[in-house]
Amino acid sequence: MTDPQPKMIMVGVELFTENFPLPADVYTRLPSGQYLLVGKKGEKSNFQSLHMTAQKKAELYVRGADYDTVIQFNLALARTAVGKAQVPxxxxxxxxxxxxxxxxxxxxxxxxxxxxxxxxxxxxxxxxxxxxxxxxxxxxxxxxxxxxxxxxxxxxxxxxxxxxxxxxxxxxxxxxxxxxxxxxxxxxxxxxxxxxxxxxxxxxxxxxxxxxxxxxxxxxxxxxxxxxxxxxxxxxxxxxxxxxxxxxxxxxxxxxxxxxxxxxxxxxxxxxxxxxxxxxxxxxxxxxxxxxxxxxxxxxxxxxxxxxxxxxxxxxxxxxxxxx
Ligand SMILES: [Fe+2]
The missing domain is CATH 1.10.3210.10 (Hypothetical protein af1432)
Known part of the structure; x- marks a missing residue:
């Protein structure tokens, strides 16, 4: 299999907390190997409610160039949320x-x-x-x-x-x-x-x-x-x-x-x-x-x-x- 262009990196749906703005464009991969945009940067995340991601076991992708941004965003969110008593x-x-x-x-x-x-x-x-x-x-x-x-x-x-x-x-x-x-x-x-x-x-x-x-x-x-x-x-x-x-x-x-x-x-x-x-x-x-x-x-x-x-x-x- 050849690498898709541009390079895409698979990420877990857990990286995108429900109702938080997406830090980057998010894609899913079609059986044909093509990537379909399912969430735009800045939109509120709602992947948990997408049946197709449930069927595909929440396999999501971001562009390689956006990967670091997504991680840094998640780390910042984790640091804020994890320390808060009211977050379940x-x-x-x-x-x-x-x-x-x-x-x-x-x-x-x-x-x-x-x-x-x-x-x-x-x-x-x-x-x-x-x-x-x-x-x-x-x-x-x-x-x-x-x-x-x-x-x-x-x-x-x-x-x-x-x-x-x-x-x-x-x-x-x-x-x-x-x-x-x-x-x-x-x-x-x-x-x-x-x-x-x-x-x-x-x-x-x-x-x-x-x-x-x-x-x-x-x-x-x-x-x-x-x-x-x-x-x-x-x-x-x-x-x-x-x-x-x-x-x-x-x-x-x-x-x-x-x-x-x-x-x-x-x-x-x-x-x-x-x-x-x-x-x-x-x-x-x-x-x-x-x-x-x-x-x-x-x-x-x-x-x-x-x-x-x-x-x-x-x-x-x-x-x-x-x-x-
Ligand atoms: Fe050490």
Missing amino acids: TNLKLNLISGLADSAINDLVDRKIVLGSYERVKQLSGFIKDTVAQVSDVEKLLDLLSKLPADNASHGMATAAVSLLICEKMEIHSKPTLEKVALGAMLHDIGMKEIPDAILKKTRADRTIEETTHYESHTMRGVEMLQELREIPSDVLAIILEHHENALGMGYPRRIRDIKMNPLARIVAVANYFVELLHDKTGEHQALTPEEAIHYMEVTLGQPFNKQVFLALKDIVYAHRRAAS
């Missing part, structure tokens, strides 16, 4: 799954997630259900709403990649997968307390004090999550250890693989990989999935857990095998 929890959860859909669609675009719309919904549905089951769901949504926009998307992408790694490693226990998803989604929650002036600097430009402050986002995240009832200790371990690596050269404790929480080993790899795909620190350019694997393996000398890294490498190269 269900709507807030829809916004969360809209964010997850977007992050996962980006992974589809990069051929990291292979498969259909159902596959995207399966992953984002799992993430949404995991959030919904947290006993202090409102408090958790409030914390998520205060994250900087980039961090919320990064957390969703890290959760999706972590789940793919689990699948490849044949980890099927639902409680384990839920802990991985939650820990991955929230791993950078402590960034909320790090000043912008430090966040904007590259690693090399930070003073020793600033580096220590930056690295404290791991511990701060744990402290913030301790406010929630019944957060599993594995989730806290993921947040604390997501920058550790197998060689004991990570932070904050510089512990080696053997001492790391097994679930944190997974999220540490997924986090680093997703960071390389979207690098905005100015330290290097954003990499393709294959370049990111090469960077982790050759440039860094593969400092992560071997089994987890090989599972990720397998995922990244799966589309090449499928194509040959």
Whole structure:
């Protein structure tokens, strides 16, 4: 199949909250492969009532050039709505799954997630259900709403990649997968307390004090999550250890693989990989999935857990095998 022109990106209907103005033109795809305009920028969204989108499982598209605008709009909306007591929890959860859909669609675009719309919904549905089951769901949504926009998307992408790694490693226990998803989604929650002036600097430009402050986002995240009832200790371990690596050269404790929480080993790899795909620190350019694997393996000398890294490498190269 050739790429349609201009490039279109599939988005979940959850990205368009009922009765809110559309941030961009929205299309559906006809069986012929052509795109039909179903909502114009500025019009109020009413996709929930369109029978055709229900039949097509709400498969909607936006132009590639508008995708960022749609995401930024949704993030702004999610941040406003999720923190408000009068907004129903269900709507807030829809916004969360809209964010997850977007992050996962980006992974589809990069051929990291292979498969259909159902596959995207399966992953984002799992993430949404995991959030919904947290006993202090409102408090958790409030914390998520205060994250900087980039961090919320990064957390969703890290959760999706972590789940793919689990699948490849044949980890099927639902409680384990839920802990991985939650820990991955929230791993950078402590960034909320790090000043912008430090966040904007590259690693090399930070003073020793600033580096220590930056690295404290791991511990701060744990402290913030301790406010929630019944957060599993594995989730806290993921947040604390997501920058550790197998060689004991990570932070904050510089512990080696053997001492790391097994679930944190997974999220540490997924986090680093997703960071390389979207690098905005100015330290290097954003990499393709294959370049990111090469960077982790050759440039860094593969400092992560071997089994987890090989599972990720397998995922990244799966589309090449499928194509040959
Ligand atoms: Fe982090």
